[in-house]
Amino acid sequence: MIRYVDIAPADRPALDILTRSVLRDYGSSTDAALLNELPMLAHRLPAWLVRELLEFRTRETASALVVRGLAVDDNRLGPTPLGWNEPSRHPEAGVHEVFLVLASAHLGELFGWSTLQDGRLVHDVLPIPSHENDQSGHGTVELAWHTEDGFHPYRCDYLMLLGLRNHDSVPTVVAGIEDVRLTPRQREVLSGPRFLIRPDTEHLKQARALAERTGDGLAMLRMQESPEPCAVLFGHPEQPYLRIDPAFMSPLPDDREAAEVLDFLMRELQRNLVEVPLGAGDLLIVDNYRAVHGRSAFKARFDGTDRWLKKAIVTRDLRKSRTDRRAPEERVLR
Template sequence: MAKASTYSPAETVAYFDLEEKESRQVDDLLVELAGRYRSAEDHEFVATSPRHAARLPGRLLDAVGDFRREETSAALVLRGLVIDDAEIGPTPLRWRQQVTPVSTLRQEMYLLLVGALLGEVFGWETLQDARLVHDVLPMPTEKNQQSGHGTVRLEWHTEDGFHPFRCDYLLLLGLRNPDDVPTTVAGVDAVTLSPEHQEVLRQARFLIRPDTEHLKHAGELVAGSCEVHSMQVMQSSPEPCAVLFGGEQPYLRVDPAFMQPMPGDRDAKEALTALVDQLEQQLRDVVVGPGDLLIVDNYKAVHGRSAFHARYDGTDRWLKKAVFARDLRKSRPLRSTAGARVIH
């Protein structure tokens, strides 16, 4: 048997800390922009965010640029944004129910500015009313679900791994996390697989289906009509795909909770099990605290979350989330116009 390979000694998670002066520079920029735009999803703000992002501290620009270009880590945490716990208001009980949305305007702008250094922000018709910025928080009605609103362990996965137009980068900005609930991250560079398993995983022998949140809202969108939503098509007739792809240091696409090998393919099942076991062993805890911005390379890492107890009293863990594509053009067939940012 050929020698098993570990793809690279690259670190799973890298960290960057803003200095006090840099943190003030960021805050000054956000205050200025919040005085100019009423929403982080304002069309003009989103369109001009790359220009505004260039005004972020130089060291931060370098750190994010290196992360994007060199791919030496699977995730990057930017720390040092100051957040006033009282100012942001209570953690909502539902993502639609933030008491005063303007209370987190500056934080949402920061999220999109940093993301603009990586690619183009986009949203999904089937998630959170097609918003570009999502709220990640526990909801009493969703506590047992595999979603950002549950409290059971969120199994690690590639973000929207079922979809050919999934994001390149997932960004999570911490607003509140009093119990230090960790996000879990593992990078493909850290796994060791036999050549035989690698070969199988690089072949289109696996099926990944949409998660329950996408499917639920897809059903609502076409209810009462004869239409079939694209998400429902992907559920009933998923396209076989490879789990590993790219060069010698591969990218990955995996979601164990919503995937399976092709029926009867024992070799594919064995190879997938080997990869899942390796990634499970490589999981690292990342506590995304207030002002921490976790950037996950969605082609090199999987992410999840540990189980936790929610109080539903306004003090629970609360993150803002956005996804970014290096090339938005590839999703043009599923967007209404070239300038639209929502995938249907």
């Protein structure tokens, strides 16, 4: 189930003042001082929005939440960059990043990967020339639905996508495990360590480069070479959590039953996909334990008007990844 809530027009001026003042005071949406004070600053969001985020987190009432109506001025935003490492031509995008970061504080802790966008905590999701066929946020072919970073034990609890520009209404697609009907035997099969999930190509490209320079990518390369068998379903048997990435996973060799049940689950998730075309100012939060997400194919123009989202990932427990972080306060997994 996807829950939709709307920012009232009366709340927009105060939100605009808040995000601009935070950006002015700290200089960046991911400044270290801002992140340290984030729990206090985040309570300056409207009380109704804080309640919605906390309800989504604690009661698991929906597999995805869409907050619509943040004011985004397309003219002030500047053109869609041609790459994630291309500086935005206007600081307006940073204002909206602040909203994303403030909202994240009511879900958990922001974090990132050294193998993605140089370890940045807020990513740009946009088409990049020559990457059209990639299975990533930079491609234009259909992005197969998946659990975000499903291969990794420290994958996020929540994926956040904030629309800045989407003139073509390209939909993100979402499906929740609660909409899938399984037999007891199917649940049993999917709950056993009978499946392998490997890192996706976007992680691996940078992991190889990092391994050569610093050794940081070695753990991820080992996951590619020797993935540990894992379950697809886990948690409560009647309300299970989900871990799946069809493009990068397989059942254990010669496990025909696991292959058949996995295929059934994939067909059911495909059948239950819901399109969510994120407009400018729409925030989609996906419960990464309860839903999969992907994206429909589209045609990029590379003229400054293409689809542009901001992305962040959130964990409810940053401490569990301490072995992969250089310091307790470090938010980048290596």
